[in-house]
Amino acid sequence: MTNHDLPKSIHDMPGLxxxxxxxxxxxxxxxxLLSWITPNELFYTRNHLVYPTIQLESWALFLGGEVDNPINLTYDQLKQMPQVDRFVTIECSxxxxxxxxxxxxxxxxxxxxVGNAKWTGVPLAYILDQTKVKETAKELxxxxxxxxxxxxxxxxxxxERSLPLDKTLMAECILALKMNDEPIPHKHGFPLRLIVPGWYGMAHVKWVSQITATATPFKGPFQAIDYLYITNDGDSLNAAPVTEMKVNSIITWPxxxxxxxxxSHTIRGLAWTGKGTISGVEVSIDSGMTWNAARLTSPEHEPYTWTFWEYSLNxxxxxxxxxxxxxxxxNGNVQPKVAPWNxxxxxNNSIHQIPINVPQILH
Incomplete structure (x- = not known):
């Protein structure tokens, strides 16, 4: 795909x-956002740079740096490796x-x-075993x-983005070749996308071509300039990095x-979190003075995926x-009324609210 293949007008993109x-x-x-799986063509897109041109015949994944066994892997070789499925919700930070x-x-x-998809690919830990990462390595x-x-x-x-070489995190990550049982669409990272369950979207690097084990902290601009929680003092050097998704929810109807x-009306919506699962959803119609429990309705209640909820309102x-x-x-995390400003x-996981109008019936 080249830049000439891109839409020339916003009207060329129905649905987004x-x-x-x-x-x-x-x-x-x-x-x-009404189905548990978001269709590929309706999944949000986030890019800092223009779409790259990929020639699959010459593309390969290189793994090097602080490893004993640097390797190059072709697309066909990756397809022959063990594959796993991960249902993962990804939210843009x-x-x-x-x-x-x-x-x-x-x-x-x-x-x-935000969107939820089935991702299929090679466990990152499996590939790291092939390269024999050195003990000196701290990040990928x-x-x-x-x-x-x-x-x-x-x-x-x-x-470029880095992740800490944490065993638990590495065990969850995959290098995805498929999205919803199809080869990943170009705009979502074909031929290879990193999937980091529970983390915000910037961690899910698209069009991955290289993985480098490093002994020193990575300071690239998309790590050390962007994706930091910089508060009122403007101190970026000591700002916390953006990592796992915060507990969040939205109203999808009305x-x-x-x-x-x-x-009577059935209020519907979605809820998700980065670590753990959604344990409860509450709804208020009096500006937060009282809250009532909603019903969780997702048939698939898995970690790293969103949950549907309903509330009967009279x-x-x-x-x-x-x-x-x-x-x-x-984990006991509750959405705040107002998220801390940065x-x-x-x-921003502030409580979602919408105004509704109930007109008086005139006789």
Whole structure:
């Protein structure tokens, strides 16, 4: 795929909400987040750089650095290795940025930069065993083929991210070849995408072509400049890195400013978290003064995947209401009313609320 294959107009992309065309950044409309598996064509896209051109015949995955056995692996060789499935929800760390106050720079995502998919690929730990990583190695750097010039730099850079060489984390990660039982679409990382269950989307490096074991902390721009929780003091050197997803939830029905009639309604939505599972969801219709438990309805209640919920609401009086939702996970984390502000608008897991209107019936 080349840049000439990209859409020339936002009207060429039915189903996705465009935030930016070059590089492409698109979020999923809420009315498309209704199935447990998000269809590939409706999965949000997040890019810092333009889509790369991949020639599969010459592409290979190189593993080197602090290893005893550097190796090159072709696409066919990867397909012949043991494969596992992982159902994983991926949320952009900038999801809900448009709702953060005061406002912050960056793509103004609403609530649709999230999706759930079945990923199939080679366990990362299996490949690391082949390379015999040295004890001196502390991190793995994952390099994507996508490259370009950042607005704050005058040199060409690749999208690169590192992960700590943690045994538990390494055991969960896979190098995915398929998305929802199909070869990963180009815009989602073909031929190879790193999947890091429980982490925000920036960790799931697309178009991976190189893995480098390193003994020193990685300081690339997408690690040391971006994806840091920089607070009011502006201290980026001591800012915490963006890693695991925070517990979060959204209302998928009704939509904002929906007019509802008096009587019974089934409120629906999604909830997810980075580590553990969703243990409960609560709904309020009185601005958070009282909360009532919703029913978790997902048939598949697995770690690293989102959960569907429903709440039976009986409206007895006309008026304007604020419908709110909050989730709790199995580690005791509860969504805050307002998430801590940070300079780049990452990790906004504030309680989701929408106004609804119940008009008075005139006789």
């Amino acid at each position: 909400i465009p935030l930016q065309l070059m590089p492409e950044n698109m979020e999923s409309p809420i009315n498309t 900038g999801n809900k940025r448009a709702l953060m106050e005061p406002s912050t720079p960056g793509e103004q995502w609403q609530i649709g930069a 750097i994952f390099t994507g083929v996508d490259s370009g010039i950042r607005p704050d730099m005058d040199t060409v850079v690749n999208f 939509s904002q400013e929906e007019k509802l009639h008096l009587g 409206i007895t009086a006309p008026g304007h209401y604020f419908l709110q939702v909050r989730a709790q996970d199995s 300079a780049k608008g990452y990790g």
